[in-house]
Amino acid sequence: MTCTEFLKILDDVLDESIAVETRTEIELHLRQCGHCEVVLNTTRKTIEIFQCNEVYELPTEVSERLHSTIMEKCKKVR
Amino acid sequence: MSTIQPIAGQDEQHPDVALVERVRAGDVGAYDTLVRKYERQIFRIAQHITQNREDAEDVMQDAFLKAYEKLDQFQGNSKFYTWLVRIAVNESLMRLRKRRTGKLVSMDEDVQTDEGSVPRDFADWAPNPEQNYTQAELAEILRKTIQGLPQGFRVVFVLRDVEGLSTEETAETLGLSVPAVKSRLLRARLQLRERLTRYFGRKTPAIAPAAAAPNGDGAEA
Numbered sequence: 001m002t003c004t005e006f007l008k009i010l011d012d013v014l015d016e017s018i019a020v021e022t023r024t025e026i027e028l029h030l031r032q033c034g035h036c037e038v039v040l041n042t043t044r045k046t047i048e049i050f051q052c053n054e055v056y057e058l059p060t061e062v063s064e065r066l067h068s069t070i071m072e073k074c075k076k077v078r
Numbered sequence: 079m080s081t082i083q084p085i086a087g088q089d090e091q092h093p094d095v096a097l098v099e100r101v102r103a104g105d106v107g108a109y110d111t112l113v114r115k116y117e118r119q120i121f122r123i124a125q126h127i128t129q130n131r132e133d134a135e136d137v138m139q140d141a142f143l144k145a146y147e148k149l150d151q152f153q154g155n156s157k158f159y160t161w162l163v164r165i166a167v168n169e170s171l172m173r174l175r176k177r178r179t180g181k182l183v184s185m186d187e188d189v190q191t192d193e194g195s196v197p198r199d200f201a202d203w204a205p206n207p208e209q210n211y212t213q214a215e216l217a218e219i220l221r222k223t224i225q226g227l228p229q230g231f232r233v234v235f236v237l238r239d240v241e242g243l244s245t246e247e248t249a250e251t252l253g254l255s256v257p258a259v260k261s262r263l264l265r266a267r268l269q270l271r272e273r274l275t276r277y278f279g280r281k282t283p284a285i286a287p288a289a290a291a292p293n294g295d296g297a298e299a
Contacts, residue, residue: 007196007197010264010267010268011260011263011264011267014267034200035197035200038200038201038202039197039200039268039271041202041203042202042203042271042274042275042278043267043268043271045203045207045278046267046270046271046274047239047267049208049216049220049274050220050224050235050239050240050270051239051240053208053213053216053217053220054122054217055122055125055126055217055220055221055224056121056122056125056126056134056221057118057217058117058118058121058122062121062135062138063117065135066113066117066135066138066139066142067110067113067114069139070109070110070113070139070142070143070146071106071110073143073146074106074109074143074146075106077146077147
């Protein structure tokens with residue numbers, strides 16, 4: 001497996017949707033290629049960081065405002 | 079923070095369906111429960127698309143009201159959450175269009191770039207590099223990093239990786255094909271990785287350790 005081939009299936013590797021027979025090829029490539037190993041690990045970590053940390057937090061006052069407006073308008077609609 | 083939910087079996091009813099039925103029967107309080115459940119996700123999506131706090135607040139409110147008004151059109155063959163996300167994405171794009179005085183806004187904007195589609199920086203990261211920053215510093219880094227992505231990539235990444243939609247749901251929500259979503263997701267992930275490496279990458283020492291050793295000129299005092 002070449003680096004280009006690895007990169008093409010990187011998403012499937014990250015999403016763990018790789019066919020069993022390809023896994024051995026990938027493991028072999030990663031053992032030989034430090035660059036691809038770094039790309040895989042740091043891309044995985046990139047996703048994890050964005051999943052685990054709030055980029056935009058909903059302020060409490062915005063949430064409260066939303067509820068009072070929604071409830072008021074919903075009662076009128078139905 | 080991830081919103082990935084357990085996939086209910088075919089015969090198993092998603093808890094949202096029961097709430098939707100209660101709302102349809104006139105229980106407004108049940109709708110408040112749905113709003114509380116998804117307000118943070120909808121706000122985040124709206125912020126990521128509009129890049130503006132006031133617009134995001136308006137979009138969130140409009141999306142929840144529209145969903146309430148159109149609840150009879152919700153078929154129940156898709157998840158309530160993905161249906162709601164679709165409404166929020168459309169509202170966000172409409173809001174952008176208004177701000178740009180009618181200029182067409184589409185998911186294809188700026189996606190022709192090749193930037194970052196091939197990794198260039200291979201510096202490894204320290205284990206848990208985010209721990210070197212305060213929560214506020216980290217949020218700022220993540221905001222700056224994701225704001226720099228072309229919109230068509232950013233939205234795909236947010237829906238698929240942050241908000242937990244499947245590739246198929248993301249494609250349906252954005253009106254894109256599954257291959258287009260997959261291609262954009264890969265490029266978004268690689269571009270974000272490249273940008274975060276600037277903050278989290280281990281720095282290669284500029285001077286070889288032997289040359290950097292103290293030489294007795296008192297500099298280390």
